[in-house]
Amino acid sequence: MISFEKGYKKNRPRQGESQCLQTLQWNAGEMSPDKKIQIQKILQTYDVDIFTIMEANISDDKLKYYQFPGYTLYNLPKYRQVASGILTGVKDGLTSHYDLIKSMGSTQDKCEIIRLNVWKCQNQFKIYAVYNPPQNCPNFDFLNISHKTIVLGDFNAHSTRWGYKNTNIAGKEIEDMLNSNTLELIYSNEDPATYLHYNGSRTTPDLLLASSDISGHTHRKIIDDPVSLGFRRCLYSWIPNQVTLGACGLSVYSQSVKVFCQAIVSVPQVVQGRPAFFSVSQGVHRASRFLFSSSRCLERPAFFSVPQGV
Numbered sequence: 001m002i003s004f005e006k007g008y009k010k011n012r013p014r015q016g017e018s019q020c021l022q023t024l025q026w027n028a029g030e031m032s033p034d035k036k037i038q039i040q041k042i043l044q045t046y047d048v049d050i051f052t053i054m055e056a057n058i059s060d061d062k063l064k065y066y067q068f069p070g071y072t073l074y075n076l077p078k079y080r081q082v083a084s085g086i087l088t089g090v091k092d093g094l095t096s097h098y099d100l101i102k103s104m105g106s107t108q109d110k111c112e113i114i115r116l117n118v119w120k121c122q123n124q125f126k127i128y129a130v131y132n133p134p135q136n137c138p139n140f141d142f143l144n145i146s147h148k149t150i151v152l153g154d155f156n157a158h159s160t161r162w163g164y165k166n167t168n169i170a171g172k173e174i175e176d177m178l179n180s181n182t183l184e185l186i187y188s189n190e191d192p193a194t195y196l197h198y199n200g201s202r203t204t205p206d207l208l209l210a211s212s213d214i215s216g217h218t219h220r221k222i223i224d225d226p227v228s229l230g231f232r233r234c235l236y237s238w239i240p241n242q243v244t245l246g247a248c249g250l251s252v253y254s255q256s257v258k259v260f261c262q263a264i265v266s267v268p269q270v271v272q273g274r275p276a277f278f279s280v281s282q283g284v285h286r287a288s289r290f291l292f293s294s295s296r297c298l299e300r301p302a303f304f305s306v307p308q309g310v
Contacts, residue, residue: 019121019240023050024223025129025206026234027154027195030057030083036066039234042223043068046236049091050118052129054154056087072096076114079104086114086129095119101128101142111138125239129153137169145181149211150218152235156205162187163204174207184215186237192222194233206235214239 024042028035031053043051051071057078058066067073071089078085084104090096101113112131117124126146130153132138143151158164159171162185167175178185186208193202210218223234 018047020238021050021118021120021123021125022046022048022236022238023052023127023150023152024048024234024236025052025054025152025154025208027054027131027206028057029055031066031087033065036068040068042234042236043071043089046223048236049094049120050116050127051089052114052127052152053087054085054112054129054131055083056085057083058085058087074098074114074116076100076103076112082133084112084131084133086112086131088114088116088129090116090118104133107139109139110136113142124148125150127152130155132156132170138173140173140177143177145183145211147211147213149183150214150237150239151183151209152207152237154206157207158203161185162207163189163193174209178209182212183209184212185209186215186218186220188220191220192224192233194222194235196233206233208235208237210239 024039024046026039039051039053042048051068056066056075058075059077060075063073063075066087068089070092072092074088074090076086076088082104088098090098095118097117099115099117101115102109102111104110104112110133114129116127116129118127119125126144126149128143128149128151130138130151132153132155134156136156138155145151155170155174157170157174158166158168159175160167161171161175164171177183187204191204194204194206196202208218208220218239219237221236223236
């Protein structure tokens with residue numbers, strides 16, 4: 001039988017906080033005092049809102065030794081003597097609701113899953129943190145994918161889609177989930193691997209997925225700090241909330257619309273033998289660049305980027 005444990009915390013948002021939702025995911029391979037110090041530095045450097053640590057191996061009676069000032073902690077304790085457990089931290093000032101969806105000993109499937117609903121700047125996000133042990137076939141039917149949903153964790157999943165030379169059973173399950181849901185894989189072949197093997201090979205068992213409504217603005221960065229954190233790198237991500245227009249921002253928006261309209265009016269019916277909509281895209285590009293390059297006038301900086309050649 002699957003157990004559900006809940007935690008709820010509500011705080012007032014702090015003035016001047018970033019509008020980005022910033023998360024950190026890492027496989028600790030068992031927490032230690034030294035690792036805690038290094039993670040604490042990263043939390044401060046990147047102003048992390050939510051962190052999840054897989055294979056934390058922290059029992060409830062040992063949790064008092066792994067407190068992180070400024071964060072509310074939720075602990076899925078380790079299961080017996082197996083490398084397991086997920087430590088979750090939520091920055092003070094954020095409203096959050098925690099659910100334990102699945103523990104390692106609850107079913108034959110050994111996958112661990114927790115769910116966190118978090119509110120930031122009046123936006124609700126649903127975050128699933130997953131630890132899937134090696135050689136396990138995970139059941140992702142427990143995931144309820146909707147809008148503003150993030151799925152992250154250590155999946156121990158192999159697929160050529162994220163840099164492996166083969167596909168294992170966990171990788172096939174994730175591929176099927178990507179094909180049957182509105183989830184998108186946030187990954188680039190140019191990013192460093194998250195796991196440095198003893199034999200010198202490098203792989204990426206740590207994955208980030210986001211629902212299609214936010215995937216286009218979800219960014220992923222691998223924090224390259226293998227010296228102090230062992231052979232596992234941290235996966236940092238940030239999702240910008242919708243840009244809020246202040247008094248100055250409204251005028252910037254109006255001016256960007258004017259730039260766009262002027263560009264459209266100047267577009268002839270046919271440009272170099274191609275239909276006009278090819279050049280209309282240039283007008284969209286100009287207006288977008290004007291708006292976001294002027295984001296300093298908005299209440300918060302805009303974290304969007306507009307690709308060249310759109």
